[in-house]
Amino acid sequence: MTGGHGRDGGDADVAGVRPARDTDLPAVESLQRFVSHPSPGLLDAWPAVGTLLVAVDADDRPVGYLLGVGAHLTELAVSPDHRREGRATALVEAFRDAHRSGADAADAPLTLLVHP
Numbered sequence: 158m159t160g161g162h163g164r165d166g167g168d169a170d171v172a173g174v175r176p177a178r179d180t181d182l183p184a185v186e187s188l189q190r191f192v193s194h195p196s197p198g199l200l201d202a203w204p205a206v207g208t209l210l211v212a213v214d215a216d217d218r219p220v221g222y223l224l225g226v227g228a229h230l231t232e233l234a235v236s237p238d239h240r241r242e243g244r245a246t247a248l249v250e251a252f253r254d255a256h257r258s259g260a261d262a263a264d265a266p267l268t269l270l271v272h273p
Contacts, residue, residue: 174244174251177209177222184219185211191234199231200224207231210251212244223248228256230269 177185182200189195203209203224212221212235221235221244230252235244253267 174210174212174247177203177211177219181209181211181219181222185209185222188219188222188234188236189232191236192232196224196231199226208252208255210248210255212239212248214239221245221248223252225252225256228265228267230267233269 185200186197189197189200199206200209207224207226210223210225211219214220220239222232223230224232230249233245233248235248256265256267
């Protein structure tokens with residue numbers, strides 16, 4: 158998935174979103190410091206328990222991630238250097254699209270818990 162919307166509503170320079178690879182885990186663990194209530198144990202249990210998507214820069218380096226368990230968005234973080242570029246939106250949309258592609262999930266809601 159490429160594209161996105163910047164703060165002015167136009168296309169941002171967003172390289173894309175893809176499923177995480179084992180080699181992305183150190184970068185994701187580093188990004189986890191930007192989550193107010195992280196779940197390191199849940200990240201350690203991936204991929205057995207959930208979905209891990211990464212937003213990547215033009216060099217395919219993770220600059221954001223989304224961790225989901227079933228239809229629940231558990232963690233979402235984007236590096237401060239890459240915020241306001243549409244990356245979080247792209248991650249959520251990719252998670253939604255992946256969830257809705259399941260035969261039984263087309264009408265099932267996605268959930269999330271927001272911490273200030």
